[in-house]
Amino acid sequence: MTATEPRATVEEPRPAPHRARTTVLAWVTSTDHKRIGLLTLGTAVVLMISIGGLALTMRAQLAQPQLDVLSPDRYNQFFTMHGSGMIYLVMTPFAIGLGLYLVPLQIGAPNVAAPRTTMLGYWLYLGGAVTMLSGFATSSGAADHGWYAYPPLAGTRFTPGPGVDLWIAGVALAGTGMLLMAATVLWTALVKRTRGMTLLRMPVFSWSVVATNLMVIGAFPSLLVAMGILAAGRVNPAIFSDNTWNIGYQHVFWFFGHPVVYVMFFPFVGAVAEVLAVFGGRRYFGYKITVVSLLAFAALSMSVWGHHMFSTGQAENDYYSLTSILLLVPAGLEYFGFLATLLGGRLRFPTPMLFAVAFVPQFLIGGLTGIMIATPAVDYQVTDSYFIVGHWHYTLAAGSLFGFFAGFYYWFPKATGLLLRERIAKAHFWFWLVGTNATFLPMFWLGLHGMPRRIASYLPQDGFGTANLIATLGSGLLAIGTVLFVVDVVVSIVRPRRAPDDPWGGFTLEWATSSPPPPQNFDPAHPVPPIHSYAPLLDLRAGEGRA
Amino acid sequence: MDYRGVFDQVFGLQVWIAAGVFVLVTGLLLGALVLNRARRRDKLPFAAAEHNPLEITFAVFLGGAAAFLVWLSLSNNHRLDYGDTLAVAHQTGLAPGRQPVRVDVTAFQWCWSAAYPGSTTTVSGSCATPAARPVIVVPQGVPVEFALTSRDVVHAFWVPDLAVKRDAYPDHVNTLLMTFPETGQWLGRCSEYCGTYHKDMDFYVRAVPPAQYQAFVQTGALPAGAAT
Numbered sequence: 001m002t003a004t005e006p007r008a009t010v011e012e013p014r015p016a017p018h019r020a021r022t023t024v025l026a027w028v029t030s031t032d033h034k035r036i037g038l039l040t041l042g043t044a045v046v047l048m049i050s051i052g053g054l055a056l057t058m059r060a061q062l063a064q065p066q067l068d069v070l071s072p073d074r075y076n077q078f079f080t081m082h083g084s085g086m087i088y089l090v091m092t093p094f095a096i097g098l099g100l101y102l103v104p105l106q107i108g109a110p111n112v113a114a115p116r117t118t119m120l121g122y123w124l125y126l127g128g129a130v131t132m133l134s135g136f137a138t139s140s141g142a143a144d145h146g147w148y149a150y151p152p153l154a155g156t157r158f159t160p161g162p163g164v165d166l167w168i169a170g171v172a173l174a175g176t177g178m179l180l181m182a183a184t185v186l187w188t189a190l191v192k193r194t195r196g197m198t199l200l201r202m203p204v205f206s207w208s209v210v211a212t213n214l215m216v217i218g219a220f221p222s223l224l225v226a227m228g229i230l231a232a233g234r235v236n237p238a239i240f241s242d243n244t245w246n247i248g249y250q251h252v253f254w255f256f257g258h259p260v261v262y263v264m265f266f267p268f269v270g271a272v273a274e275v276l277a278v279f280g281g282r283r284y285f286g287y288k289i290t291v292v293s294l295l296a297f298a299a300l301s302m303s304v305w306g307h308h309m310f311s312t313g314q315a316e317n318d319y320y321s322l323t324s325i326l327l328l329v330p331a332g333l334e335y336f337g338f339l340a341t342l343l344g345g346r347l348r349f350p351t352p353m354l355f356a357v358a359f360v361p362q363f364l365i366g367g368l369t370g371i372m373i374a375t376p377a378v379d380y381q382v383t384d385s386y387f388i389v390g391h392w393h394y395t396l397a398a399g400s401l402f403g404f405f406a407g408f409y410y411w412f413p414k415a416t417g418l419l420l421r422e423r424i425a426k427a428h429f430w431f432w433l434v435g436t437n438a439t440f441l442p443m444f445w446l447g448l449h450g451m452p453r454r455i456a457s458y459l460p461q462d463g464f465g466t467a468n469l470i471a472t473l474g475s476g477l478l479a480i481g482t483v484l485f486v487v488d489v490v491v492s493i494v495r496p497r498r499a500p501d502d503p504w505g506g507f508t509l510e511w512a513t514s515s516p517p518p519p520q521n522f523d524p525a526h527p528v529p530p531i532h533s534y535a536p537l538l539d540l541r542a543g544e545g546r547a
Numbered sequence: 548m549d550y551r552g553v554f555d556q557v558f559g560l561q562v563w564i565a566a567g568v569f570v571l572v573t574g575l576l577l578g579a580l581v582l583n584r585a586r587r588r589d590k591l592p593f594a595a596a597e598h599n600p601l602e603i604t605f606a607v608f609l610g611g612a613a614a615f616l617v618w619l620s621l622s623n624n625h626r627l628d629y630g631d632t633l634a635v636a637h638q639t640g641l642a643p644g645r646q647p648v649r650v651d652v653t654a655f656q657w658c659w660s661a662a663y664p665g666s667t668t669t670v671s672g673s674c675a676t677p678a679a680r681p682v683i684v685v686p687q688g689v690p691v692e693f694a695l696t697s698r699d700v701v702h703a704f705w706v707p708d709l710a711v712k713r714d715a716y717p718d719h720v721n722t723l724l725m726t727f728p729e730t731g732q733w734l735g736r737c738s739e740y741c742g743t744y745h746k747d748m749d750f751y752v753r754a755v756p757p758a759q760y761q762a763f764v765q766t767g768a769l770p771a772g773a774a775t
Contacts (some may be wrong), residue, residue, distance in 0.1 A: 013605040017579045072743050146740050152717060153700040158656070173621035243718035283587065283596040289584060289606070311703060313721035325613055332609040335572065336602065342579040344593045349584075357580065361573045368565035371616060376556045377623040380550060381710040385705055433672065450707030455746035459677070470561045 023167070029119070032519055033112035033188075035121050035395035035470035037101030038183070038415060040443035041493045043126060049482060050216040051085035054078045058124035059439075063472035065460040077163070078142035081133065083147035084167070088174050089129045091396060094404050096178050096216070099185050099209030101415065104207045105510035108194030108528040110520040113187040121181035128174025139192040141180035143167035146454065148257060151249050153241035155233040161308050165234055172227040175220055182216035194509075202532050203508045204277075208270025212263050218302055219259035254305035262301045264396060265363075266294065268403025269334055272356040273385060275406045276338060278506050279353040280345020286337035293330035300327055317376045331367055335360070342492055351425035352367045352502070353405035358433055359399060366395030369444070387447025390440050396434040405432070405485075413499030415536050416492075416516040424488040431481030434487055440476025442467035472510040501526070507535035549727060550627060561616075614714035627686035628724060645713050647690035647724060648760075652683065654695070654715040654737065657744035659683070668767040674747045682751045684769065686760035687730045691725040703739035706752055714739055727754035 025036055058078050059068040070078060071364035077094060104112050112118050133141030138163030144152040149167070152158055189210050191201065202210075229249050232239060239245045277284035282291070338360050347353070369391040373379045405428075413419055442447065446467050451458065458464045502511040510517070513526040522528050532539050583592060650664040658674035661683045672681035685691045694703050695715040704723070705712040713723045737748035755769065762770050 011696075072746065076740075076743065076745075115654050149738075150701050158742060210594075219677070241718060243716055246716060247719070282591050282594070285595075286597055286602055288597060289599075289602045301660065311712050312716075314716075314719070317624055318621050321624065322617050323579040324621060325616045329606065330611050330618070332612075333602070333606060336605055339572065339575050339579070342576060344595070345579070345583055346585040346588045346591055347580065347583045350659075357576065360576055361569065363574055364569060368568060368669055370563050372558065372565070375557060375616070375623070377550075377553050377620065377627055378710050380627070381558075383712065384705070384740075385707075433683070439619055450734070452705065452736050452737065452745075454740040457746055479664045513548065 015144050017343040021342065025440045029113040031119065033100055033104050033118065034450035034517065035099050036118050039122055040093050040097030040100060040125065044090050044097060047085060047129060048090045050092060051082055052482065054082040054183060056475055058082065059472040059475040061457065062468045064469065065465055067240040067282055067457060072456040073141065077142040079454055080144050080146055081142050084171065085439050086258065088171055089148055090399060092260065093125060095212055095263050095267040096181050098407060099212065100181055100412065102191050102510060103185050103209050104205050105517060105521055106203045107189060107192065109192040109547045112184050113192055114184045118184045121177040124173045124177030128177060129431050130172040131166050131173060132170030135166045138162045141498055148253055149230060149329035151230065151233050151246050151260030152460060154230055156239035157237040157403065168230050168234065172224055175223045178218040179216060182213040186213035188215065188395050189542050194528050201531055201534050204287065204290055205270035207291045208266045208294055211298040212266040215259040215263050215298050215301055216428065219256045219541050222252055223542045224464065226256060226385050233473050234493065236520045247312065250312065254308045257308060258305045259301045262297065265400050268400045270381065271358050272403045273337065274484055274508065275352045275356040276341045279348045279350065280341050282341065282345045283538060284342035285344060287534055288338045295334040297327065297330035304439050307374050310376045310381050321374055321376055326373060328371060351422060351429060352406045352410035354426065354429045355409065359402040359406060361403060362394060362436065363399030366391060366399050369394065382447050384453055386443040386451045386453055388444030389453050390447060393440040398440060409506065414510055414515050417499050418492050419497045419499045419503065420488050420492045424484050428481045428488065431477050435474050435481055439478060455465050488528035507538040509536060511537055550685050550711040551709050553623050557619060579650045599629060599761045602613060637733055647685055647692040649692045649694055650683065650685060651694045652704060653698055655698040656700065658744050658750050659750045663764045668766045669763050674749060680750050682736060682753050683761060684753050684755060684763050686757045687754040689711050690724060695723060700741050702737045702741050704735065705738040706733050706735045710735045730756060732756050
């Protein structure tokens with residue numbers, strides 16, 4: 001397809017605008033992608049704060065040797081629900097929900113394709129979240145087998161009690177919900193683009209969502225199969241006496257488990273790219289090569305799962321090391337785009353830009369340590385140690401969450417029509433910048449010095465006390481920053497300041513409509529502008545400048 | 548095999564490379580933040596939105612870097628006998644007198660036991676306190692093959708100071724071939740989460756001179772005044 005092709009698909013009729021009802025029932029039965037997207041994102045924010053609270057309690061338990069904040073069993077439940085909650089119920093819904101809200105706007109579509117299926121996806125996600133967490137209400141507590149739930153430990157022989165059953169059902173429900181949502185958003189991007197919006201004029205963010213949702217469709221069915229294996233083992237734990245089922249489960253699980261890592265990363269690469277370009281006052285550098293690298297990255301991601309299994313003695317380590325290290329090529333090209341955009345821009349620094357800029361070096365630490373653990377000779381030492389815990393918290397918390405907050409502060413005025421308070425937002429940023437590094441940097445040292453992951457306490461003679469204390473203090477800063485984030489949102493809603501349609505000077509179609517956008521996204525007062533590139537509003541302003 | 552030596556070499560090199568990349572990227576980033584503030588600049592430093600020759604050159608460079616890192620990874624994995632998944636095949640390369648000494652290590656919830664083939668000697672413990680940790684005795688200077696398995700769930704045998712780790716599965720035996728060039732005692736841990744008392748599953752590996760090892764295997768105890 002060439003960039004000059006006039007249109008991608010047939011224009012949809014736009015029904016006459018009507019005022020949307022604002023009752024709870026109207027929200028939970030909505031067929032508006034914006035409402036379903038905001039429900040998904042709002043639910044995930046509430047869960048992020050509560051599941052983050054589990055992590056703070058764990059950090060308190062580990063602050064010093066042999067504390068008794070949590071019993072070993074309770075600690076094990078907390079790390080399981082923290083890890084699985086953040087992955088299945090927070091970061092994945094952030095990634096897919098952000099795409100659901102923004103992609104139809106960015107491509108000039110009136111709505112998501114199959115909105116009822118999308119809403120079903122939200123209900124399944126919500127039901128899954130409630131089911132997973134309800135394990136805490138049972139007498140034996142929530143699931144405590146870790147987020148990847150290896151058998152035989154996750155079988156009824158070693159972990160009886162309903163917590164695990166609820167966990168398996170919840171993960172299957174939430175996973176199915178995310179699969180449905182990702183499928184409808186992908187469908188939207190592929191067939192519901194407006195006149196002039198060719199594939200190679202889609203914004204970088206929308207492309208990142210396309211790549212994300214391709215991975216979801218490739219990987220999430222495997223999660224459902226893995227949950228099926230676990231469910232079979234709950235009924236008949238004898239199957240896990242056979243090694244084939246145990247190692248087989250690991251392969252099936254990680255076939256899902258590695259692509260999902262990039263699901264929780266790509267949309268935030270896209271968000272950071274949009275923010276860097278807009279606050280750099282320039283067209284994003286290297287659009288095409290970024291699109292190609294996202295797609296190559298997504299394709300390669302389906303072949304790397306065995307790098308989680310280097311120490312199993314039952315995986316072809318050379319092959320997975322090869323495919324995993326090759327990921328540095330697309331990742332490096334994405335960084336080329338980030339840096340060139342910054343080097344060629346006139347930079348402004350409102351809060352979204354601060355989070356986007358910090359994302360670049362912080363995620364890089366996660367990426368560089370990722371190459372180390374993709375090397376078996378190194379991984380034999382550091383896997384299942386705190387080095388790994390540090391590695392993925394740099395990618396997910398110091399990386400992806402910074403990308404999420406960049407997007408949150410950037411798009412909040414568009415979604416709500418309200419401005420956030422810059423000073424509180426900037427305080428949130430600085431607490432998080434110091435907090436993430438103070439929390440997660442010491443973990444690399446701890447892992448290299450022999451601290452295994454998932455231990456509920458340690459002895460004074462282990463020598464882990466100081467580094468753990470620093471990490472715990474850092475998590476306190478994260479807690480303060482999160483409180484400021486909540487305060488900012490509450491203050492902005494209680495004492496509203498109206499946001500203009502385009503507070504930042506954005507480049508993409510969502511900034512051409514009202515804040516918040518009308519039910520069908522664009523209306524006669526806010527028509528879809530002409531589209532000649534991936535930055536249509538920038539083209540429009542450049543045209544006006546010349547006239 | 549010298550896991551620690553290989554780890555130190557590879558990890559050491561990778562840390563230097565990573566530090567260089569991090570300093571370069573962060574340096575460019577900070578330079579842009581300082582020099583490209585909108586207040587300082589009237590117009591864009593450069594307007595181009597792409598530069599295909601530069602991008603392709605960079606992609607080729609990245610491909611070269613990836614090729615080097617893959618070579619580094621694979622060649623060192625081969626030095627470690629592919630992480631020993633192929634240990635049995637490789638043993639045929641060992642001289643007849645250098646066949647490895649086998650030690651059967653079994654993990655269970657929540658401790659370890661060891662048995663010595665051809666002998667009634669066994670090692671076990673409760674792991675409940677540091678004093679109750681099992682001490683797995685091995686000969687110094689001779690190839691040792693740990694045959695790792697589990698009685699219940701998945702565990703992992705990890706000796707951090709020796710940079711070696713392998714998972715222990717029920718219904719499966721993993722092997723781990725290594726040589727202890729010096730006598731000494733090292734702390735080992737379970738690194739695969741295995742239930743309530745995972746945190747307590749610590750043990751020791753103790754390498755003693757071959758003569759003392761022989762005495763240990765025959766009598767079940769180290770001779771008085773054994774090397775530590």
